[in-house]
Amino acid sequence: MSKWPMVRLGDVCGFLNGGTPSKTEERYYSGTIPLITGADILANEVTSARSFITQEAVNNSATNFVEKGTVLLVSRTGVGKVAIAGMDLCFSQDITAILPEESRLDKKYLCYFLKSKASYFKYWQRGATIQGITRDVIESVKIPLFPLSSQKRVAETLDNSQEIIDAHKKQLEELNNLIKATFYRMFGEPTGHKWERVFIDEVYDIIDGDRGVNYPKQEEFSHEGHCVFLNAGNVTIDGFNFDKLQYISMEKDNQLRTGKLVRNDIVFTTRGTVGNIAYYDSSIPFGNMRINSGMVLLRQKTGLLDPLFLCILFRTPKMIRYYNNFLSGTAQPQLPITNMRKIKIIKPPIVLQNKFAEIVTQIENQKSLVKQSLAESQNLFNSLMSRYFD
Numbered sequence: 001m002s003k004w005p006m007v008r009l010g011d012v013c014g015f016l017n018g019g020t021p022s023k024t025e026e027r028y029y030s031g032t033i034p035l036i037t038g039a040d041i042l043a044n045e046v047t048s049a050r051s052f053i054t055q056e057a058v059n060n061s062a063t064n065f066v067e068k069g070t071v072l073l074v075s076r077t078g079v080g081k082v083a084i085a086g087m088d089l090c091f092s093q094d095i096t097a098i099l100p101e102e103s104r105l106d107k108k109y110l111c112y113f114l115k116s117k118a119s120y121f122k123y124w125q126r127g128a129t130i131q132g133i134t135r136d137v138i139e140s141v142k143i144p145l146f147p148l149s150s151q152k153r154v155a156e157t158l159d160n161s162q163e164i165i166d167a168h169k170k171q172l173e174e175l176n177n178l179i180k181a182t183f184y185r186m187f188g189e190p191t192g193h194k195w196e197r198v199f200i201d202e203v204y205d206i207i208d209g210d211r212g213v214n215y216p217k218q219e220e221f222s223h224e225g226h227c228v229f230l231n232a233g234n235v236t237i238d239g240f241n242f243d244k245l246q247y248i249s250m251e252k253d254n255q256l257r258t259g260k261l262v263r264n265d266i267v268f269t270t271r272g273t274v275g276n277i278a279y280y281d282s283s284i285p286f287g288n289m290r291i292n293s294g295m296v297l298l299r300q301k302t303g304l305l306d307p308l309f310l311c312i313l314f315r316t317p318k319m320i321r322y323y324n325n326f327l328s329g330t331a332q333p334q335l336p337i338t339n340m341r342k343i344k345i346i347k348p349p350i351v352l353q354n355k356f357a358e359i360v361t362q363i364e365n366q367k368s369l370v371k372q373s374l375a376e377s378q379n380l381f382n383s384l385m386s387r388y389f390d
Contacts, residue, residue: 022061029052038095228286269295
């Protein structure tokens with residue numbers, strides 16, 4: 001698209017800042033006008049708000065009212081998120097409203113362009129505690145300005161690609177819901193008294209990582225090597241994520257004592273984001289893996305509790321609320337092993353657990369296929385974005 005003129009966004013758009021009415025005036029928050037912050041921008045279109053204000057609040061504050069269809073860019077706290085207003089609304093100082101000259105610039109095309117510049121905006125964000133970008137940063141970014149009809153075709157192509165991605169994500173959500181529904185149908189409440197309950201360390205060893213003098217220093221990590229050293233991003237609520245890996249050498253691996261995975265171990269995060277959990281079964285392609293200092297290993301010691309069953313159990317909302325009672329720390333929540341040993345879990349008959357695990361394995365196989373399709377669709381979308389805007 002380089003043959004088309006590149007123009008400053010400030011030359012083809014107007015801008016509006018937002019603001020927040022005083023929280024000390026309770027009457028301001030008893031109205032019907034939606035007031036959104038950057039935290040409310042969760043999808044391509046904003047259709048809901050957590051706060052509603054009065055016209056008096058609008059008149060006596062720095063917030064601005066915009067109509068449905070306005071382009072919104074988060075320019076402070078969560079910089080780079082973009083959406084179109086799906087309703088008339090007001091917005092906080094976290095957001096900049098962008099008003100294109102519609103005879104020259106299509107709104108959806110503008111949205112996709114802004115999304116393509118997320119890394120650029122993050123690079124230019126400044127601030128000690130609350131980071132944001134200035135109006136100059138937004139105005140000075142250059143956008144390829146080709147004919148309006150071509151812009152609309154670009155937006156339509158990207159819309160179609162995004163719809164495929166969204167469909168795959170919905171499939172994954174439905175498969176995850178199927179696993180949860182199957183769990184409740186077979187076992188009932190995860191913290192109930194239908195089944196025998198045991199302390200977790202009666203059926204699983206809780207193994208800490210090596211936090212001693214041999215713990216790897218930053219310069220000892222590499223992008224390839226003998227042993228995967230798991231970081232916080234590698235263990236999610238839905239299992240392992242290997243998008244970004246760090247490795248340690250065989251020499252460093254041999255220096256460490258505890259914390260090395262063996263097949264059928266469970267990895268559980270115990271610091272920061274507590275409760276992310278992943279199962280190290282035979283499908284994981286790495287033979288050497290270690291946990292970092294914010295995780296523990298759960299390792300079977302009786303054979304009376306299936307690891308896949310335990311993973312799903314710990315992902316249920318009621319179980320999460322239950323073990324959150326054992327957390328300590330305020331700035332950074334953590335679940336010490338001494339507290340973890342106090343957690344009780346249900347122990348249904350192992351035959352029933354194994355039957356459940358077989359069902360989950362079949363569903364996980366379906367999820368793997370969907371994830372592969374999702375990755376391919378995301379790569380295509382990224383390729384299109386690069387073609388149009390880089």
